[in-house]
Amino acid sequence: QLQLQESGPGLVKSSETLSLTCTVSGDSIRSSTYFWGWIRQSPGKGLEWIGSIYYSGSTYYNPSLKSRVTMSADTSRNQISLKVSSVTAADTAVYYCTTHPTISAPCFSWGQGALVTVSS
Amino acid sequence: SNVLTQPPSVSVAPGETARITCGGKIITTKNVHWYQQKPGQAPVLVMFYDSDRPSGIPERFSGSTSGNTATLTISRVEAGDEADYYCQVWDSSWEPSYVFGTGTKVTVL
Numbered sequence: 001q002l003q004l005q006e007s008g009p010g011l012v013k014s015s016e017t018l019s020l021t022c023t024v025s026g027d028s029i030r031s032s033t034y035f036w037g038w039i040r041q042s043p044g045k046g047l048e049w050i051g052s053i054y055y056s057g058s059t060y061y062n063p064s065l066k067s068r069v070t071m072s073a074d075t076s077r078n079q080i081s082l083k084v085s086s087v088t089a090a091d092t093a094v095y096y097c098t099t100h101p102t103i104s105a106p107c108f109s110w111g112q113g114a115l116v117t118v119s120s
Numbered sequence: 121s122n123v124l125t126q127p128p129s130v131s132v133a134p135g136e137t138a139r140i141t142c143g144g145k146i147i148t149t150k151n152v153h154w155y156q157q158k159p160g161q162a163p164v165l166v167m168f169y170d171s172d173r174p175s176g177i178p179e180r181f182s183g184s185t186s187g188n189t190a191t192l193t194i195s196r197v198e199a200g201d202e203a204d205y206y207c208q209v210w211d212s213s214w215e216p217s218y219v220f221g222t223g224t225k226v227t228v229l
Binding site for chain 2: 108
């Protein structure tokens with residue numbers, strides 16, 4: 001059974017770079033044909049797609065965030081990473097790692113989420 | 121960018137039917153997916169490609185679309201259905217992206 005686990009610092013200073021890792025278990029990101037995505041949710045707010053990556057490295061980013069977002073895949077560690085640069089308080093959110101079988105398919109699996117707070 | 125509009129809240133008595141709508145021009149040409157999110161938990165997919173139900177989701181949940189509106193229907197509502205619900209589509213326009221609806225809080229009276 002596919003499991004996703006987010007990890008990373010829970011507190012990031014304003015203007016710095018937020019870094020999160022999603023560790024995948026139950027399948028290899030290299031052998032699967034899935035896309036791996038990040039979605040976030042600010043406190044009390046709705047869901048916002050950040051971006052998705054294919055194991056080969058092809059990426060799709062939210063147009064409103066793409067100037068600050070970088071996603072990568074480490075097939076040797078079976079991990080997906082997310083970096084968001086120049087963070088502000090508006091980037092405070094629970095960040096979810098997800099997976100979807102095609103770029104347009106829904107997210108069938110989700111991690112439990114990781115809360116990241118941006119402090120001034 | 122495309123916007124998906126949902127009513128902020130829907131209230132329903134146990135045993136009754138809840139209908140959650142999701143409106144937007146893009147719905148006329150794209151498939152809609154629906155997620156349920158309970159407090160403190162990650163979202164769970166409850167409907168995909170307009171009307172397909174993932175395994176494990178009760179038959180009480182159904183989906184449909186008409187024109188520019190998608191509807192998630194929960195029949196014979198139970199207390200455990202109380203949650204936030206979000207619709208979602210893949211916008212493959214000039215800058216492709218996932219678009220989520222504004223979310224609907226379903227309250228079971």
